[in-house]
Amino acid sequence: MPPGITLAADAPELSAANTGFMLICSALVMLMTPGLAFFYGGMVRVKSTLNMLMMSFISLGIVTILWVLYGFSLAFGTDSGSLIGWSSDYVGLSGIGITQLWDGYTIPVYVFAVFQLMFAIITPALISGALADRVKFTAWALFITLWATVVYFPVAHWVWGAGGWLFEMGVIDFAGGTAVHINAGAAALGVILVIGKRVGFKKDPMRPHSLPLVMLGAGLLWFGWFGFNAGSWLGNDDGVGAVMFVNTQVATAAAMLAWLAYEKIRHGSFTTLGAASGAVAGLVAITPSGGSCSPLGAIGIGAVAGLLCAMAVGLKYRFGYDDSLDVVGVHLVGGVVGSLLVGFFATGGVQSDAKGLFYGGGFDQLGKQAVGVFAVLAYSLIVSAILAFVLDKTIGMRVSEDDEISGIDQVEHAETAYDFSGAGGGAGSRKTASAPAETVAAAPQNKKVDA
Template structure:
């Protein structure tokens, strides 16, 4: 009798396995869905607070609103065409086709091309949050002076013309950089180099804020910025460890490298600033933390903890120099250092991946220079150049075009009054 019963149980469990649609793993799915929500948190309110604390009080709402508006715009763009352009069947290595238009065929079954153990929709959603945060990052370069209407159109065009193709090149099956052998674990090139290059282009096209370098423009609320940095750090575990696309050892490694690099970068920015300016600053510590998160992103699942510490320590120092020394030298107004931290930190992270990547950590990666092969470093450099140049050029074209059609900047008086009142008829603080 008991034998019969256990046989029945086995049959039952086999039947449930078969029912558990085509290889979906519950643990993997749970982790990726949670990671998706964590990456959402990075944009809103993480990045929104991080940026809005650094602007003047008259622009706090306008800056918060940019991040939240991007979240809404790109969420819909991604469902309609974005996902298809990035991850649809390959066209010439350059872009995805329209097969997934409106999420056609993107259902609960896994898509083994990308993630064999989670529903295709879960993969699509996880990627959506990356597409969301990338244009939101650029906003740091043109903070306090862009028209909200122009900002909305720019976000839609940039996501479609820059983010979607670049994501396809690097991550899409058949994408030319993926086939070429460049590696990017969680979006160093796709997210940070592309947004950083766009940020530099935007700072150049929009020009400086009125009074830049002559008037005092201190951050109006650093506690907001620090809360934002904390939320970014927290959410970044979804960004990087979630990019393992499973609840597994690789996710744990990426979690560990992320935390270690970030800690190193926070301390190194603080230390370099202490030596250079005489005081350790909270904004410096928070900025270093973000620089470390950016730099470890492409490497997170390809390097070990010791390498991640070196990547982080260097990231804090490199980004400090780019923000505190290089920027004033050239005089461009990358207002919240979107290029200085995401562009420069992303480039360093992609280069560092070429140095430190090890197939002992992740067999799906490639050996870096310190594992005895220089080939990866060369491929990384080419990928950096391609993503940077493409994003920089197309961003220039989009912005120049929009400037002619509708104008990018608010008027001088409006800039003096602030975006909150002139763009939104609201004030952040009533006293």
């Protein structure tokens, strides 16, 4: 994804095919955020459904504006000290020509900027799953603003920006194992260690209220992820994007099967929640690694990720941190697994000539991958915890215990996901339907449901 160095004689020309391809990929990645909203929304209890949806949707609004104002410049502007970028032409996206090409590629800067915007949007949205049921919406919106500015934009520059220190070191992250998934998973852990557990954690049943919504969300994520991964090569000229497309499908399938096998052996059942979670674990793990491995390697990466993530989701009960929807277990662990396995499965024949341990490359690439993994993990964990601590001590991060018990949807949004008052048929429903408009308007709305 970062720009390359191109001689003037070899300067590329705008490709209508690659430009169209990348715009489609950008739209697919945008769809992943509503898909994530459904995935998370189905996993929470009824009384938190709308809040969970909104925690993803608000990122579409906030991060888009930040990206235009200064985010793109910080992430992909001219390097400063290998830590951050800045280009005045990118501020407000105001100094960019409509046919100006991204350095070394055949797509306009605008196309690259909008593609990367979709990554910036979904990354903080991923964090929200760990915080279900208990965070003030205003505090969450402010957290997204601060986190994107001081964590995501700099880390994106480290990993993908020309001059970024991890990029220059040779860390391979094809589409976001470190910059997106480890970044979000570590942030989630940092925040939940500050704000604490939900009321009733490990005591009350907190089962998903709608598994069909979960499966719908997982399907949309799987679909959108092809744009997320294959599009990250920024073109479709040399077959690398096609390999990544295939590996995305293969690893996701392997991870789903591995998760279900673990579930059957450990708990005696194949669950729909396990199938959806296993698929997401595979998608996460292949994101950094799929451009460097073969399809057989993708099977191995997916299977390892499905197994380890399935095991990891139970750690919250052992260690007592309340990761509501397993963001740490799936995104942090899956991102770490996928990033480190590059050091084993890289063939040296796809996106670069870097080889992993299994292909005669020794430990060199594995060492680079480990530096990238733990640098991003530590930075995001520490800074995210600090941000959460400051917000908690100033405006407060959590709703009150009474509001949490009664339902965060009603408190924060004055709505509920489902209107049970009009459910069913018969005379009662006909009376409701035929009641005068003023009577319906006067009736109490959004009855609180504790489910």
